[in-house]
Amino acid sequence: MKLIFLPSVLLVISNVHAFLYNELVQYIDSHKEEYVEVLRDWVEVESDSSDVLRRSDLHRMMEITAQKLRSLGGNVELVDIGEQELLDGQTLALPKVVTAQFGNDPDKTTVCIYGHVDVQPAKMEDGWDTDPYNLTDLGGNLYGRGASDNKAPVLAWIHAVEAYQALSMELPVNVKFVIEGMEETGSNGLDAMILAQQDTFFSDVDYIIISDCSWLSRRPALTYGTRGNTYFFAEVEGPNKDLHSGVYGGTVIEPMTDLIGILDTLISPSGKILIPGIREAVAPLSDEEWKMYQDIEFDIDDYKSKIGVSQLMYNNKVDLLAHRWRYPTVSIHGIEGAFSASGSKTVIPAKVTAKFSIRQVPNMDPAMVKKQVTDYLHSVFAKRKSPNKLKVTMIIGAKPWLADPSHPLYEAGKVAVKRVFGVEPDLIREGGTIPIARTFQDVTGKSIIMLPIGGFDDGLHSQNEKISRYNYVEGTKLFATYLNEVAQIKRSKV
Ligand SMILES: *[C@@H]1O[C@H](CO)[C@@H](O)[C@H](O)[C@H]1NC(C)=O
Numbered sequence: 001m002k003l004i005f006l007p008s009v010l011l012v013i014s015n016v017h018a019f020l021y022n023e024l025v026q027y028i029d030s031h032k033e034e035y036v037e038v039l040r041d042w043v044e045v046e047s048d049s050s051d052v053l054r055r056s057d058l059h060r061m062m063e064i065t066a067q068k069l070r071s072l073g074g075n076v077e078l079v080d081i082g083e084q085e086l087l088d089g090q091t092l093a094l095p096k097v098v099t100a101q102f103g104n105d106p107d108k109t110t111v112c113i114y115g116h117v118d119v120q121p122a123k124m125e126d127g128w129d130t131d132p133y134n135l136t137d138l139g140g141n142l143y144g145r146g147a148s149d150n151k152a153p154v155l156a157w158i159h160a161v162e163a164y165q166a167l168s169m170e171l172p173v174n175v176k177f178v179i180e181g182m183e184e185t186g187s188n189g190l191d192a193m194i195l196a197q198q199d200t201f202f203s204d205v206d207y208i209i210i211s212d213c214s215w216l217s218r219r220p221a222l223t224y225g226t227r228g229n230t231y232f233f234a235e236v237e238g239p240n241k242d243l244h245s246g247v248y249g250g251t252v253i254e255p256m257t258d259l260i261g262i263l264d265t266l267i268s269p270s271g272k273i274l275i276p277g278i279r280e281a282v283a284p285l286s287d288e289e290w291k292m293y294q295d296i297e298f299d300i301d302d303y304k305s306k307i308g309v310s311q312l313m314y315n316n317k318v319d320l321l322a323h324r325w326r327y328p329t330v331s332i333h334g335i336e337g338a339f340s341a342s343g344s345k346t347v348i349p350a351k352v353t354a355k356f357s358i359r360q361v362p363n364m365d366p367a368m369v370k371k372q373v374t375d376y377l378h379s380v381f382a383k384r385k386s387p388n389k390l391k392v393t394m395i396i397g398a399k400p401w402l403a404d405p406s407h408p409l410y411e412a413g414k415v416a417v418k419r420v421f422g423v424e425p426d427l428i429r430e431g432g433t434i435p436i437a438r439t440f441q442d443v444t445g446k447s448i449i450m451l452p453i454g455g456f457d458d459g460l461h462s463q464n465e466k467i468s469r470y471n472y473v474e475g476t477k478l479f480a481t482y483l484n485e486v487a488q489i490k491r492s493k494v
């Protein structure tokens with residue numbers, strides 16, 4: 001670590017703009033009640049992107065975000081990203097994407113912060129203890145839909161910029177924002193917007209920062225990878241209508257039996273993926289990674305009790321974390337067309353469609369996985385000599401994202417975490433998919449860091465979502481500090 005700290009210290013000394021850490025911390029601490037109040041105003045807006053009836057709230061949320069950024073003197077735009085086509089053929093305006101810019105000094109590094117202000121649905125009837133849209137301050141936690149995902153982190157970034165301004169400290173880097181309102185339903189329209197602004201808004205961006213994830217434990221974390229996902233439909237079609245099992249059972253070759261038969265060949269009971277070629281494509285676990293996983297704070301018993309299981313697929317920390325983050329897995333989600341109501345019905349379904357997904361990791365390629373899965377299922381199906389018809393389609397093919405945790409962006413993150421929290425961060429990955437990271441990387445070619453401030457138990461997408469006051473306020477300090485640390489990175493393009 002000494003080697004990493006040294007250049008940074010030398011640069012700070014030669015830097016003309018003083019970084020007043022204590023003043024920033026003091027300022028942030030003395031404004032935390034205001035931060036909570038702004039979060040209250042933001043949580044109050046039911047900006048649920050999945051509910052078309054809430055679209056006016058979502059538009060309002062984008063306006064509020066733009067206004068907040070404008071009030072700090074940012075160069076703010078609301079970018080029209082077109083319309084969304086609904087299932088019934090009607091169209092609906094997508095929420096505009098808010099872009100903002102603070103500073104355009106060509107001698108400075110430019111960071112672009114990505115975030116979203118739309119939320120997952122939430123209703124009292126879902127089992128919330130408090131009104132999800134009335135921020136509730138209980139035991140040091142701020143409960144409300146969107147509190148952690150992703151409104152408080154977006155506000156923390158804005159407040160970090162505000163703190164510099166209030167103290168008349170020059171921003172150490174140019175800061176841009178890209179805030180969208182469709183993240184929870186697949187970032188509709190954002191890819192096209194990034195592509196369209198590749199040579200304009202994004203042209204001078206050096207680094208992209210995403211704070212749309214959480215820590216793994218009480219220890220702060222830096223996230224350097226997310227899994228991708230491929231999602232498949234496997235349809236088996238037989239008779240021209242549903243049949244009575246008393247009348248036809250024993251004479252027809254049933255689609256459901258065929259389907260269950262082939263599904264059972266995807267993965268072994270011990271979690272081994274049986275589709276040829278998939279395991280071979282996975283990057284091997286290096287000794288370095290193994291050591292990193294060893295150092296991560298993770299309580300297996302806690303994890304088991306949280307999800308209510310007595311046994312997991314693996315019983316040591318490294319295997320569990322590795323299989324959660326850096327190995328692929330097959331999950332079977334459902335069967336459309338199957339009888340699923342309560343009670344009994346002696347039906348032979350004529351056509352059934354299985355839905356399953358395979359999480360993607362380096363060096364898997366979704367296009368290759370599509371071929372591997374399709375070929376394999378057809379070959380397994382052929383062995384059954386069934387007269388039924390099998391059709392396999394891949395409907396999602398999202399690539400994984402992986403950064404180098406020793407990249408200067410991450411070294412800057414380690415220094416900032418150490419300064420604010422007094423500990424080294426865990427270096428973690430996400431088992432889930434954040435496709436926008438990969439899009440940013442592929443389209444802009446810029447390096448990305450995921451810098452989370454959400455707690456491990458924030459309950460994203462779940463009942464009683466919250467962010468703690470601690471994470472919100474200390475997270476604001478982390479972001480303010482990080483801006484200074486990023487400015488110390490030597491720019492390669494100069
Ligand atoms: C939010 O909750 C507080 C405390 O329970 C209550 O006093 C207030 O009226 C609520 N506000 C709204 C808008 O429902």
Ligand SMILES: [Zn+2]
Nearest residue numbers: 149150183212
């Ligand atoms: Zn999110």
